[in-house]
Amino acid sequence: MQGQQQQAYDRGITIFSPDGRLYQVEYAREAVKRGSPSVGVRTPEGVVLAADKRRRSEMIEPDSVEKLHKADGHIGIASAGHVADARKLIDVARREAQTNRLRYGEPITVETLAKTVTDFVQQYTQYGGARPFGVSLIVGGVTNGRPRLFECDPSGTPYEWQALSVGANRSEIRDHLEAEYEEEMTLEDGVDLALSALTVVDDEEMTPEGVDLATIDVETEEYVQLPDEEIEAHLAERDLLAEDEPEDDEDAEEGSEE
Template identity: 50%
Template sequence: MNMQPSGRGYDHGITTFSPDGRLFQVEYARESVKRGTTTAGLKFKDGVVLVCDKRIISRLIIPESIEKMFKVDNHVGIATSGLVADARQLVARARVEAQVNRITYGATVPVDVLVKKICDFKQSFTQYGGSRPFGTALLIGGVDDNGIHLYETDPSGAYQSYHAGAIGSGRNTVIEFFENNWKENMTLNAAMKLGLEALRTANDAELNREAVEVTVVDSEGYRVLDRAAVNKQIDRLKPLDD
């Protein structure tokens, strides 16, 4: 009897290794991220800019009701792509970790410490029966005593630090754009312009002014740009070629 190798039996119920060393549940979670909206982040000389496209699919939807950006603490923000419901659980966990650090040590949590704690939590859901990986990737940006940080986290619990990064359906296009255009010590306006240009390049269409959100984390803390400020930045972009 010929047995064809497949993922059957190794992708149901629990996360376990297949004979060729793959974790199918983690791979499925990554596919969920790839289907998510494009989200980008990049460092500038004073902090981090996070940019996302909410992908409004109906004019009946109120754009402000869709959450893709989250404040964790005054010095840390998170942008997500994938299953937003999963992301909210991770954000809630991150907020608790930030407050525990503040109460225990009387200081804000270092960004790298927070990222490691969240990724340890994510990894645990790839290891035990009866659970599934979180179907979301996170861009975590922040500023602390150690400098300016931008991390990308994976459903597996892996994480990497970037000067500029992206998650979601347009990730590869945005990363290529940043590799060609990102520079150190950019101003805030230059960073926002570059992030919006990258998002537009990934969508291959003009940006929906009601669907784009921009947040900044710098020495002034975490703040969300209002609609007028976002539109002002979009107005600075050159029109796409016909």
């Protein structure tokens, strides 16, 4: 009898367990942990978004692996988890940003966009017949000269951070960010911290094709995704650049996750 009750809490998205847990939301968080990591760093000079997008096979076209997304001219989003879920939420964010410009004649704020996305995510934790989104997003940007950085997790809760990571090895990367982060960092320092955070666990050197990197500067308030040449220069400057192409990883993650 007790086992049957456990299965009911386990399968029902709208049913709380006796200790106040929603198991399906917790499983969605576990799906996020299987995705390759993404990192966000907020500095007084702007926001840095970085993501590990190393390919499972050399046969995969590098441009087909998307980890960073431009939501609006001044806002970027990094993702970790199921690719299809991420694409759906990115579409929601872009549509909301466009609607705000048409309706109010001004760009949407970073906080408003993050809360709109999490409101959409939260609906899928409250009603039956659907599962939660197995993805976490980092929403970063600049509004009126003020850099902002938010996390949108599968529960539908927006958290604001100075620096954070989502995806695999989150605890270890978070410890590195907490140890190395400084409130008065420059944007270049933020790039340095974000790149070093991506290699904190496996300590492997990286290639430009295996990293996505973008910045939003407070001066221009524009989302800029760095080309491979600039990423290579940043990696080389920090002794993180691989000399040879890495071998295929036979134990790479499932294709439905990023």
